[in-house]
Amino acid sequence: MPYWGKLLGLILGLMSGIGFWGILLGLLVGHTVDKARNVGRSGFFTSQQVRQSLFFRCIFQVMGHVSKAKGRVTELDIQLANQLMERMQLHGEARIAAQRAFREGKESQFLLREKLQELRRICFGRFDLIRIFLEIQFQAAFSDGFLHPSERKVLKTIAEELGISSAQFEQLINTMEGGRQFYYEGGWQYQGEGNQGDRQGNFRQTARGPTLADACKVLGVKNSDNYVVVKRAYRKLMSEHHPDKLIAKGLPPEMMRMAKEKTQEIQAAYNLIKREKGFK
Template identity: 55%
Template sequence: MQFFGKILGAFFGFLFGGPLGAVFGFFLGHQFDKARRLNQAGFRTGGFGSGPSQAERQEEFFKAAFAVMGHVAKAKGQVTKEEIQLASAMMERMNLHGEQRRAAQDAFRDGKDADFPLESVLEKVRLTTGGRFDLLQFFLELQVSAAFADGDLHPSERNVLHKIARGLGFSSEQLEQRLRMQEAAFRFQRGGSSHSGQQGGQYSGQWQQASQSDQLADAYDVLGVSESADSKEVKRAYRKLMNEHHPDKLMAKGLPPEMMNVAKEKSQEIQSAYDLIKKVKGFK
């Protein structure tokens, strides 16, 4: 922790305003220390009375997203070639090239640093998004999606994701629900399900074409509802998710334009799951 600002603020506050001045000075020093931590992490902070522009907030969201991805990748210890390839795949999904790609790569490397200030960065994300639930949810789901990109979630990655969720204001239960939804989405996107320990030992952890019932179960999980849900409950969940993940709405609230493709993919995934349920169950 950093105390320089607090100590200095309290000292001068007491000097000029007595005990009450010391309290006020301590508060100002605390704000200074927070800004200093964030600046050390590579994130800008605005001065008193001036806030970052929309473009600056988008840049900070973008940089933070890839930095935290790097931190998640480092959770298992040494970052492997496969994890670097997964980060590159995410950059491809966002169609990042040139300066944008270099910025993402630099942020990813910053996140791998042993002294990466995760809590401070997440605090800055909450500030720059104005605490908007859908943007914070997108940020969290981006980290979950990156962690699941290889089809497996290491216990250390799960622990870091719980820290990220708490830092963004989500409960453990909310994260676990998103993990279930993402795992189902991973299978649903590939039209298959994972199996292990099959006879002969020749097949383990690979994807196999799912039966319709398997895909239907995954579709329900993608929407976050049980298979016993009626048509009204399914439609309500679908509309809620589409409203939260609509690319244009997210863009208007500050989502970086580079991440529009990921938002579109998520909306298409939700739509496909809903369409399958309607088709199989005969919902109108």
């Protein structure tokens, strides 16, 4: 029923004992509640096909916008975006659609906040989708081995628009920094001199192996945490990133490989912690 909020507000206004103004205030509050519920309901019941289509397009539009954060989109940025499309095995019409969306996102008139609000609406009640959307944006931003301050600023804005707190944002940063040291099949990272990398466009696998600290960042746990805490964090992350669950919630099939790679990273981090700390 679309008027439950107003009805409840009316009842509370009458019970307040302050007469007309109490009733008016109750109706206004009830109207706000009804409006919020209707927005959430429309997003929750969006068709799977519509949700997947919008999610796919928004991934590459926002990726293009983040690439432009440094001032201009370089040839390297385009190479890295195409590399990500290769990892997703996008070919034919899907590849063309992704490239078109990327170009749209880097245009000066691109309405970032409006697109993110639309994404948040169609992902209502599906935080796992929001999380993997951000993780893909972080992967793209980190792919040259360096997170530029301007990219970080735009990513923070994106996170805020999607309802991610500052603490959750910093946790995602830590997770990405730790995860970059884990090898995943088909996963490559741009490497070069210093932190910013060699801008000649050479790609190779990560130079050093992951450490216990990296593994703890991936799972979001402390080095001092016991086995129960580590296992609980591991199971939670594996559930949140389970490819089949994400597809059922609206993740485009083209991005299933990204979800699989993430579960491999989580599994590898868990195994490393167990080995290093002697957990059985």
